[in-house]
Amino acid sequence: MVKEYKTITQVAGPLIFVEKTEPVGYGEFVNIRLADGTIKRGEVLDTSEDVVVVQVYEGTGGLNKDCAVTFTGDSLKLPASIDLLGRILSGSGLPRDGGPQIVPEKMMDIYGAAMNPYSRAQPEEFIQTGISTIDGTNTLVRGQKLPIFSGSGLPHMEIALQIARQAQVPGSTEKFAVVFAAMGITNEEAQHAMADFEKTGALERAVVFLNLADDPAVERLITPKMALTTAEYLAYEHDMHVLVILTDVTNYCEALRQMGAAREEVPARRGYPGYMYTDLAGIYERAGVIKGNKGSVTQIPILTMPGDDITHPIPDLSGYITEGQIVVSQELHRKGIYPPINVLPSLSRLMNSGIGNGKTREDHKAVSDQLYAGYAEGRDLRGLVAIVGKEALSERDKKILEFADLFEDQFVRQGRSENRTIEDTLQVGWNILSSLPKAYLGRIDNKYIDKYYPENKAE
């Protein structure tokens, strides 16, 4: 018989303090029964012989000293099952779609252990998202974690959904699933995402965890862990390739800060806890491919940069952990360009291992470098034009300036359901590069220019 304690001495924010318990394990899962019979769940954050501190996921509203606390002797587990596919669950893993309880095939610890770096296979399988600014210049590969850094009012969700719809490994027919974890997003955004999933039939191969803006903030802290545990289960037990979309990591970090403050911890930058890097790493690092294992976990976390500031602790710490970032820009969005991805601050660290001969095409890297260099130079020139006018530019500079416009208009801009193959993307790239004389293409080997530069092709 598990003991019930009615020895709560303090309730502070999301925390309760329980005294005179038998020894309780660190990280144990806790049930709290309120006077009216509702059960709230929580987790042990600090345990000692005198007092046990419990963080309550569903919030402490309605709690008082008379509540009964039971310690389960075990950590929080996810009831993992292949039947999770097609289900909509709450942020803490309870059914939210009116469907039946999940019958677990396996109970899995949601915190997951760190993957042994020695067991990791190097991610190198190209994922075609159909979006040129990703496939062409910031290539995503299986097992990568590539976040979208966005701002308020930008179509990051659209981009993520488009990726979820279109992502495929060219020529492969392997099993594919999407795990979608919403943390503190609004009901409206969630509706929008659900409608998209249903419309495209993607829901059948998706598992959705919803923690909405009005759900308790503490619950957000376990939502991504639930989602990733599901993803690992599908990837490593059922050999699926899983794409995990986490949105919005900023809300997660706010919840983390809230907890830190409630525990009276010494804060680091801007009030966020000093362990935020480690905590985020515990989420992001769960992407990967294991040697000798067919499945993989690929992550696309979305985070909104407060004040569009990329140096804010949330994007900053994320950027240090993730393998690159896709930056969505206000400026391009205002110009009416979709997807408004600014390639200059964007980066995919694993791009080089996923592209080239036999994977995408031999000229991919050179084309990408040349596009980057040309666009970067063109953007600099725009600043200059604003001061001295276009007439003062040299012939070369004028060409480059035009190139930057072409780049935004043809390479970046594409339809919301336009699914470009990698050949299409590279072709668009060569088309706009052909607005420049060959002599300007210093980043591209002559043999590729001979082979792919459009006028040559025509010959």
Next chain:
Amino acid sequence: MEVKGKVYRVAGPVVTVVDLDTKMYDVVKVGHEGLMGEVIKIVGNKSIIQVYEETSGIKPGEPVENTGLPLSVELGPGLLESIYDGIQRPLSVLKDEMGNFIKRGVSADGLDHDKFWEFNACVKKGDTVKPGDVIGTVQETENIEHRIMVPPNMEGGEVAEIKSGKYTVDDVVCKLKDGTELKMAHRWPVRAPRPVTKKLAPKIPLITGQRVLDAMFPVAKGGTAAIPGPFGSGKTVTQQQLAKWSDANIVVYIGCGERGNEMAEVLNEFPELEDPQTGRPLMERTVLIANTSNMPVAAREASVYTGITIAEYFRDMGYDIALMADSTSRWAEAMREISSRLEEMPGEEGYPAYLSARLAEFYERAGVAQSLNDATGSITVIGAVSPAGGDFSEPVTQNTLRIVKVFWALDAKLSQKRHFPAINWLNSYTLYQETLAPWFTENVAPDWNDLRGKAMEILQLEAELNEIVQLVGSDALPESQQVSMESARMIREIFLQQNSFHPVDTYCSFDKQYKLLKSIMRWDELAAKYLADGAPVKALVAMDSKAELGKIKYEENFDAMLTDVMNKMEAEFAEIGSGGY
């Protein structure tokens, strides 16, 4: 002496224990599973322990045992080619024991205790050996001879018995007259620097094959360097390039709180890559320590010490070691995390007040040293720093800059333009230029230092002129300055930019570096001369041979091609000079 106590409190990686006799930094085994931890604070009857493994499920009242020994590493044959976690557990052994995910409660020896090594004694019965003396050798890999030394913390004495042959690291290979038994391996506490006879001044450069580093901002063997930069600016690629190509005998690479996939890349690549000096796989001279960001934070704190202790051990044999720590900021954050759990009074930005002292202690373990056996070895420490928000004024960067002698400032602007390595030539510096100048004169070329100086001047001038160009456009500059701007562009694009993914360009010998720079400066010189004689700037800037010069760096056997290009250049100049444009 009470060696068993019990757990009183658990809060994350910090566990409080009562009724246990401990000394600071003793290693203890916590709980029924015997999780490894280290004493970091003692208050009355309570000892505070940082635990190197996940602590969930640990309850108050569980037993705790004190080993009485400090955290130490096992040093002996078998270190090379190994891949360890932060506390020297081989990751391959962990994989065999626990599968693909790192669970807890598994201890593993740093060295393989079953493997036999061919031991060749180099002292004989009756010889007297002192601490640090070499008693024999083991050919550990084809190019590295592992020298077995009398541990520095032993007394030494007269050799009573020693025999060459095949042994494991557990076997006694030598007995001293006083009964002391010597094995091929010994343990050393990681937080204590290994003693040396004296430290020497560094005067030879660490050759890295990276043009911007070797030519512009060289680091000495035995020196210290820092690479700070915001994310995405290329810290890790630069560190990996150094690990691959620098001319050290042994490379210790510490992946401290970084990405798992990056470590996988290193693990995949290094066995395939060839050491440019010996032609053997790079892995044969490498020790990897991988404590990724999601592995326990206390082990991350220890990983840096584990790495430097292994480096010191090889230095004592007389080798040159290059140690890369990627990233020291994660190490500092681990300290901050532990410190905050201890509820210590924080210094700047929540970092502990002892941050600066710890960083200084660590970098001080670098240097050229005469070891106890009079061999000369060196440790070059290259630390990556990941400043929050790319802001170099944050505490870790600032405290590091106060100690290191070389500063390679990575610049996000450059990396966005795909200028790699994105090392900013205006902000970076080296304090070894003077000390190393004689070496360059003697070993590279007599005019090397002048060439470098001139190139830097041109780059400096470009930066100043750029401000004017921003306002009035480049055509408004005097013609001589337009030529300098073009020279600067060539230095940047041909010389400073280097493609680490290109099979040839990834490594550039000093010979090639010199010839490239010399050729660029030759253009500068001739262009200035012809300009003075009235040649038009436009014709000079539009020369074909310049573009061809830019392709030389991608050629393996470039000499003939370079001669052609230079002949063509002279011819073009002559043509322009004769008015044929």
